[in-house]
Amino acid sequence: MGVAGPIPVSRSARTMKLTPSAFLTLGMVRLGARSGYAIKKVADVSTRFFWPTSLAQVYPELARLVEAGLLIRREDPQGSRERFAYELTEEGEAALEKWLCSTHEAETQFRDEGVLRLFFADALAEPDQLKLVRHLRARVRDVSAHTREKIVPLAEALEPSGTRYPALVARLRADTYAYAEQWLADLEAELET
Amino acid sequence: MGVAGPIPVSRSARTMKLTPSAFLTLGMVRLGARSGYAIKKVADVSTRFFWPTSLAQVYPELARLVEAGLLIRREDPQGSRERFAYELTEEGEAALEKWLCSTHEAETQFRDEGVLRLFFADALAEPDQLKLVRHLRARVRDVSAHTREKIVPLAEALEPSGTRYPALVARLRADTYAYAEQWLADLEAELET
């Protein structure tokens, strides 16, 4: 009873397991997103498409990264509205680069109800099969168009300052979905005959 | 105290929310996978790539679908090893077809650590950028090759009996990844100059 409770020990970067979400956070800070809110806002028009996140993930992640010594947190209020600005420490930059150079990665996850439907489309009569393919194609087309028209320009705005990979990734997405749309268009044409 | 406890009421298909995993299960039974184990085995070489599942999901899902009246479960032992065979009820077939014809779908989920790395690749020196792109390309190539060499033939085995969509979906995947590989090859060539 008189014994002191356990002393809280800040975990070093070495003992902490860093998830891709942690590196997303680190990477976003490096790109200039200073607050948790800003990180989420940028992620929603960029990394969301291959690594979604939410505010309820970002805030605890930031706290963990500060505790691990990879980020520092400064007060940065806007008038009387509280705000915190984060910056990479040297260790944070090193951790980010180490991750970028590592080749081990979490297994790719992909879940698409539309493709799942297509897989089972043999259960339908032909006119309904055609409808299903058309619907899927329209969705794929919309993704491609949205990416090219909205996301690519946002990412290209970073290019003058030497940040080109966000735009490359956006174009890869737009082009790949455009390819898939053409593929489905061919299937559609085949079904129509 | 003398009052009887609540009587367990089996939920009808109408009151039960059916998830894509439920329709995956229904669809697999329709394709001839009779046991939970068999469903998982087939899913692992087909739907896994766009809707992963696990035995710990399949078994409770089967129980729920039986309770909802969409499947019936028969005992089907192999010697003294227990086994259960599932079959679609008429309501089960109707539910599957209704789902296939509906256009509302869960948002597509995609998580890929490799693409996330590419997004942040500006933090690297050029030689390391090139390594990263090469690694990603190799992975994409492997997916395409594996799909074309292993998955497509399995799916094509179903074609003689009139089930062609599994093979179509597999080819869509192989072709789309092949396109992405070429795209990354072009990027690689550009980085090399």
Added chain:
DNA sequence: GTGTGCATGTAAGGAGTTACATGATTGC
């Protein structure tokens, strides 16, 4: 002055994975 956006966080719940637990069958 009001709605939208900026800003930070917590709590509860859901969906899905891995590990646990057990045992029979089949092919080498």
Added chain:
DNA sequence: GCAATCATGTAACTCCTTACATGCACAC
């Protein structure tokens, strides 16, 4: 006889989302 596969299920845990809770700033 031994390993891989067939077979069914539960328990614990993790990750992630939605909802909750709060309040300021700015533009119309």
